[in-house]
Amino acid sequence: MRIDVVTIFPGYLAPLREALLGRAIGSGLLDVAVHDLRDWTHDVHQAVDDSPYGGGPGMVMRPQVWGDALDAVLAADERPARLVVPTPAGRPFTQADAHAYAAEERLVFACGRYEGIDQRVVDHYADALPVDEISIGDYVLVGGEVAVLVVVEAVARLLPGVLGNPRSAAEDSFSDGLLEGPSYTRPEVWRDRPVPDVLRSGNHGAIARWRRDRALERTVARRPDLLAALPPDALDKKDRAL
Numbered sequence: 163m164r165i166d167v168v169t170i171f172p173g174y175l176a177p178l179r180e181a182l183l184g185r186a187i188g189s190g191l192l193d194v195a196v197h198d199l200r201d202w203t204h205d206v207h208q209a210v211d212d213s214p215y216g217g218g219p220g221m222v223m224r225p226q227v228w229g230d231a232l233d234a235v236l237a238a239d240e241r242p243a244r245l246v247v248p249t250p251a252g253r254p255f256t257q258a259d260a261h262a263y264a265a266e267e268r269l270v271f272a273c274g275r276y277e278g279i280d281q282r283v284v285d286h287y288a289d290a291l292p293v294d295e296i297s298i299g300d301y302v303l304v305g306g307e308v309a310v311l312v313v314v315e316a317v318a319r320l321l322p323g324v325l326g327n328p329r330s331a332a333e334d335s336f337s338d339g340l341l342e343g344p345s346y347t348r349p350e351v352w353r354d355r356p357v358p359d360v361l362r363s364g365n366h367g368a369i370a371r372w373r374r375d376r377a378l379e380r381t382v383a384r385r386p387d388l389l390a391a392l393p394p395d396a397l398d399k400k401d402r403a404l
């Protein structure tokens with residue numbers, strides 16, 4: 163998979179080259195190119211923003227610069243791409259999106275700043291390729307770069323060979339529609355707090371049931387919306403008895 167990121171703060175994307183993702187890039191599983199939007203400005207001030215039509219606070223990113231940048235970046239590789247534009251006004255990014263993006267040959271991320279990017283940029287490219295305006299949560303960031311780090315990590319860990327233990331991704335939180343339950347490791351007792359006995363019983367059926375019950379309890383308490391979204395047959399009789 164090839165990933166391109168266009169931003170006025172290339173340094174914000176440096177963490178992509180650390181640890182797990184750094185190894186994925188080093189082993190050729192992932193090809194990441196970060197581009198400085200200002201490389202496509204032509205004025206002495208390298209202006210990337212201007213005042214909003216209709217008034218209002220802040221500045222809006224200019225379409226011409228983004229058009230020149232995205233034309234050049236898209237033309238640099240013949241693989242079909244999906245353009246992903248983080249925005250507070252976007253559709254919520256989910257684990258299902260991460261799986262869908264992991265199947266793409268190429269992702270191009272446009273990182274806005276200020277109050278965002280002139281809407282005509284999204285509208286223009288949506289005529290030529292898939293474009294997603296996505297939100298990573300109901301809070302407002304200062305730009306798209308942190309959202310790109312989140313999305314790239316969620317996607318890259320699903321690529322074959324990136325995670326040491328592929329079972330992790332298959333048994334993720336959300337993979338069965340529920341939150342992950344609690345996890346424990348040594349010591350058996352820590353600050354007078356023991357590990358639940360069932361986890362040391364060796365009874366794999368009882369352990370699976372206990373883990374399912376804890377996941378259901380946590381989902382009911384913290385994310386009832388996920389329960390409501392489950393397909394009707396997702397909960398068995400024992401689940402419902404909880």
Ligand SMILES: COc1ccc(Cn2ccc3ccc(-c4cc(N)[nH]n4)cc32)cc1
Pocket residue numbers: 248249250273274275276277278279296297298299300301302303304305306307309
């Ligand atoms: C119109 O209101 C605003 C519009 C933009 C901004 C700052 N900003 C500029 C580009 C950009 C890209 C993504 C995000 C973002 C994404 C999520 N989930 N939260 N925040 C924020 C972004 C602030 C306010």
